[in-house]
Amino acid sequence: MAKIAIDPITRIEGHLRIEAQVEGGAVTNAWSSSTMWRGIELILQNRDPRDAWYLTQRICGVCTTVHALASVRAVENALAIEIPLNAVLMRNLIEAAQYIQDHVIHFYHLHALDWVDIVSALDADPQATSQLAESISDWPLSSASYFAGVQAKIKAFVESGQLGPFGNAYWGHPAYKLPPEANLMAVAHYLEALDWQRNFIRIHAVLGSKNPHLQTYVVGGMTLAIDPNGQSVLNAERIALLKDLFARGREFVEKVYIPDLLAVASFYKDWAAIGGGVGNYLTYGDFPIGVGDPSSKPDLFFFPRGIILNKDLSMVHPVDHAKITEYVTHSWYEYAVGDAASLHPWEGETSPNYTGPTPPYKFLNTGENDKYSWLKAPRYENQPMEVGPLSRMLVAYASPDAPSHASVKEKVDTALGALGVGPEALFSTLGRTAARGIETWVVAEAAMGWLDQLTDNIKAGDLRIHANEKWDPQQWPRSAQGVGMTDAPRGALGHWVTIEDGKILNYQCVVPSTWNGGPRDAEANNGPYESALIGTPIADEEKPLEILRTVHSFDPCMACAAHIFDAEGREVISVKVQ
Numbered sequence: 001m002a003k004i005a006i007d008p009i010t011r012i013e014g015h016l017r018i019e020a021q022v023e024g025g026a027v028t029n030a031w032s033s034s035t036m037w038r039g040i041e042l043i044l045q046n047r048d049p050r051d052a053w054y055l056t057q058r059i060c061g062v063c064t065t066v067h068a069l070a071s072v073r074a075v076e077n078a079l080a081i082e083i084p085l086n087a088v089l090m091r092n093l094i095e096a097a098q099y100i101q102d103h104v105i106h107f108y109h110l111h112a113l114d115w116v117d118i119v120s121a122l123d124a125d126p127q128a129t130s131q132l133a134e135s136i137s138d139w140p141l142s143s144a145s146y147f148a149g150v151q152a153k154i155k156a157f158v159e160s161g162q163l164g165p166f167g168n169a170y171w172g173h174p175a176y177k178l179p180p181e182a183n184l185m186a187v188a189h190y191l192e193a194l195d196w197q198r199n200f201i202r203i204h205a206v207l208g209s210k211n212p213h214l215q216t217y218v219v220g221g222m223t224l225a226i227d228p229n230g231q232s233v234l235n236a237e238r239i240a241l242l243k244d245l246f247a248r249g250r251e252f253v254e255k256v257y258i259p260d261l262l263a264v265a266s267f268y269k270d271w272a273a274i275g276g277g278v279g280n281y282l283t284y285g286d287f288p289i290g291v292g293d294p295s296s297k298p299d300l301f302f303f304p305r306g307i308i309l310n311k312d313l314s315m316v317h318p319v320d321h322a323k324i325t326e327y328v329t330h331s332w333y334e335y336a337v338g339d340a341a342s343l344h345p346w347e348g349e350t351s352p353n354y355t356g357p358t359p360p361y362k363f364l365n366t367g368e369n370d371k372y373s374w375l376k377a378p379r380y381e382n383q384p385m386e387v388g389p390l391s392r393m394l395v396a397y398a399s400p401d402a403p404s405h406a407s408v409k410e411k412v413d414t415a416l417g418a419l420g421v422g423p424e425a426l427f428s429t430l431g432r433t434a435a436r437g438i439e440t441w442v443v444a445e446a447a448m449g450w451l452d453q454l455t456d457n458i459k460a461g462d463l464r465i466h467a468n469e470k471w472d473p474q475q476w477p478r479s480a481q482g483v484g485m486t487d488a489p490r491g492a493l494g495h496w497v498t499i500e501d502g503k504i505l506n507y508q509c510v511v512p513s514t515w516n517g518g519p520r521d522a523e524a525n526n527g528p529y530e531s532a533l534i535g536t537p538i539a540d541e542e543k544p545l546e547i548l549r550t551v552h553s554f555d556p557c558m559a560c561a562a563h564i565f566d567a568e569g570r571e572v573i574s575v576k577v578q
């Protein structure tokens with residue numbers, strides 16, 4: 001029996017530590033610990049609610065735009081402001097581009113190296129690699145000479161001894177199963193995806209002026225003016241550019257990402273029975289396809305809102321945000337009413353209370369009553385919930401009336417058919433990774449439709465981008481509460497705001513990586529990462545590659561989740577807010 005600690009987990013955003021008990025070649029217990037704290041929720045107190053989106057967007061530089069969206073929705077919900085269709089569609093297009101870029105980067109640059117052995121690619125036959133690539137896709141970069149060139153590039157890189165992002169890995173580990181040719185093809189696409197994503201995300205520059213941290217949100221709509229014939233606005237030429245960027249994005253997803261995903265997955269089907277976890281799936285839904293308050297009118301969503309319990313796809317349960325609470329029993333915070341309690345975000349408190357060991361330490365205190373993470377533990381009716389692409393795909397798959405149902409079902413069934421597995425394979429590490437790819441495919445297609453809808457609406461003469469009738473803050477209620485629910489690339493994202501006398505009294509964000517990566521609650525229920533790790537096989541305790549596979553399948557982002565301490569636990573900076 002051995003206890004192991006992996007810290008930091010790399011190829012994620014932020015600081016994550018996993019401790020695991022390993023017995024008889026498998027994980028028997030696990031603890032997920034976020035080792036940084038940020039406190040953005042406190043920075044928001046006493047601010048003008050119209051500024052919240054701008055500040056909360058700084059929670060993360062990866063999923064940047066989604067906090068702006070959750071925030072404007074929370075304030076619009078509090079103030080009963082309905083935004084016009086053009087603003088709905090612009091927000092959808094920004095978020096769709098975020099999903100597509102984020103998921104492609106996750107697959108190639110954060111997750112692939114758990115399955116793809118770069119060193120083995122050096123042994124590949126470029127001719128056979130070309131045949132393999134051409135057998136699964138008509139993507140043009142597929143000749144033997146192209147793959148020989150990529151191989152020469154990797155060889156020069158390895159021989160230089162400066163492995164950079166490929167250093168400190170588990171190359172040659174027995175759990176790598178791809179033949180050298182599949183490894184070479186995947187590495188070639190890893191490099192192509194780097195370039196592809198840089199170009200694709202120009203969509204955010206067009207619609208948001210820049211990326212990360214888009215500039216064009218405003219409570220009540222968007223600030224990007226529309227005029228088909230104007231300069232420096234969303235005009236006909238800019239719309240044509242968006243069409244081209246989305247079309248090329250979709251082509252890469254359909255011709256590179258999806259074929260690679262299916263090719264790689266076919267060698268790892270045993271991972272369809274590993275890493276299932278809590279078996280409860282929550283999504284708030286997203287991408288409204290019409291006007292209306294998205295927090296109270298989920299029927300408007302392309303991806304439906306819902307909950308699946310105990311892996312039972314025959315029933316989708318409704319979501320009532322009043323049933324969401326957060327525990328701090330095992331988190332480095334304290335609640336005024338005592339740490340066994342759980343609080344709804346409108347009553348939420350952010351009072352840091354570090355009780356962990358003094359660094360350097362070998363292991364955290366993970367006894368029955370110990371705190372061990374900067375993440376709170378969100379629960380729905382006291383149950384842990386997995387959030388993310390798998391939750392969205394399962395709820396859409398099981399919701400026949402949802403606008404996305406036909407597209408999701410067709411693509412899920414295609415993927416399952418190609419792999420020769422049934423829907424139960426989705427409840428796993430492999431299922432989580434496959435669902436992210438399927439979702440990218442669905443969104444890449446749907447985004448073209450939202451862009452057409454925006455174009456048609458503009459052609460019909462509607463240039464509105466803001467709820468002009470609600471422009472005057474003097475007319476707004478001085479005190480109100482709101483919730484902004486969105487589904488970010490990594491899952492259900494909610495912001496809760498309490499406004500008093502025109503200022504923010506309390507602001508709480510409950511974010512995807514907190515749902516997935518949070519610790520135990522007062523009743524000792526594990527968080528989703530912790531549950532998913534139990535049972536994971538470990539071939540070599542010194543090289544726990546298998547733990548990385550399951551943790552990465554969730555696509556962790558700790559900056560979002562822990563909303564500054566350095567490696568020694570010292571505070572890095574303290575910011576005084578006037």
Ligand code: NFE
Nearest residue numbers: 060063489490513557560
């Ligand atoms: Ni920082 Fe995020 C997403 C949000 S995850 S990446 O997607 O919200 O917790």
Ligand code: MG
Nearest residue numbers: 508509510563
């Ligand atoms: Mg929070």
